[in-house]
Amino acid sequence: MSARIKPWRLTAGILLHFVIPAYCLWIGVALLRLWSRGATDEALAVTIVRDSLWFLAVYGLSAIVVTAFVRAIEPMLAIRRANRGRTAPPSAAEQSGARLDQALAMARRWTGVPPLVDLVARLEADEWDHRDPRTQGLTADLLKVITAFEKPLVSPKIDAGLADLAASALRRIHETAQLIAQERRDLDADDARTLARYIELRYPTSDLAGG
Numbered sequence: 001m002s003a004r005i006k007p008w009r010l011t012a013g014i015l016l017h018f019v020i021p022a023y024c025l026w027i028g029v030a031l032l033r034l035w036s037r038g039a040t041d042e043a044l045a046v047t048i049v050r051d052s053l054w055f056l057a058v059y060g061l062s063a064i065v066v067t068a069f070v071r072a073i074e075p076m077l078a079i080r081r082a083n084r085g086r087t088a089p090p091s092a093a094e095q096s097g098a099r100l101d102q103a104l105a106m107a108r109r110w111t112g113v114p115p116l117v118d119l120v121a122r123l124e125a126d127e128w129d130h131r132d133p134r135t136q137g138l139t140a141d142l143l144k145v146i147t148a149f150e151k152p153l154v155s156p157k158i159d160a161g162l163a164d165l166a167a168s169a170l171r172r173i174h175e176t177a178q179l180i181a182q183e184r185r186d187l188d189a190d191d192a193r194t195l196a197r198y199i200e201l202r203y204p205t206s207d208l209a210g211g
Contacts, residue, residue: 008071015063026055093130099139100128103146107170110153113163119170126174127181134180138173145169 030051034044090098104124110116123142129135149166152159 006071007074007077008067011070012063012067015059015066019059019063022059023052023055026059027051092133092136096130096136096139097128099143100130103139103143106150107146109150110166112158113153113167115167116153116163116170119167119174122174123170123177126177127184128177129181129184132180132184135177138176138180142170142173145173 027048030047031044034047039047104120107116107120107123110120128139130139145166149162149169152162153166
């Protein structure tokens with residue numbers, strides 16, 4: 001991967017690239033003024049030498065000032081680039097999805113309790129709409145539950161009472177996730193029916209046939 005060219009070097013390169021066109025323009029304007037007045041060849045030669053020196057002084061000084069200015073503000077430009085490249089903080093939906101993934105990854109270690117294995121599989125199969133604030137709260141509670149029961153339920157000797165409590169909590173979360181998903185499906189179906197009815201009213205069959 002090639003290194004990024006520093007802004008001051010890029011600026012200096014651009015100024016050097018345009019030095020000849022700028023010089024030609026500078027001398028051309030000066031000579032046109034003299035030609036319009038009918039100046040002699042000697043006067044034109046003197047003007048070329050004199051204006052060339054002026055051009056070198058003015059353009060050279062300007063190039064040094066501009067390059068120095070760009071180099072001085074280069075740290076600020078670097079900070080702005082870094083701020084633009086910095087990723088935005090994750091949204092609430094992304095955080096909810098990350099919590100679900102983390103919780104399920106931890107719960108998959110409960111291989112010694114068949115009811116919990118079944119519940120974890122059901123949670124994995126559930127439809128999670130992480131844009132819904134209720135789902136976001138549900139994944140937060142799910143992570144808390146699994147974090148609290150994680151170590152006791154992966155120990156060599158599993159407490160049956162704790163396993164039952166964990167199963168009860170996961171079952172309630174699973175049922176709530178199903179209710180939220182069903183409500184979302186019902187809303188989507190209602191929206192689809194409303195849109196279909198709108199199209200039906202907006203474009204009657206008789207109008208289409210007449211057209």
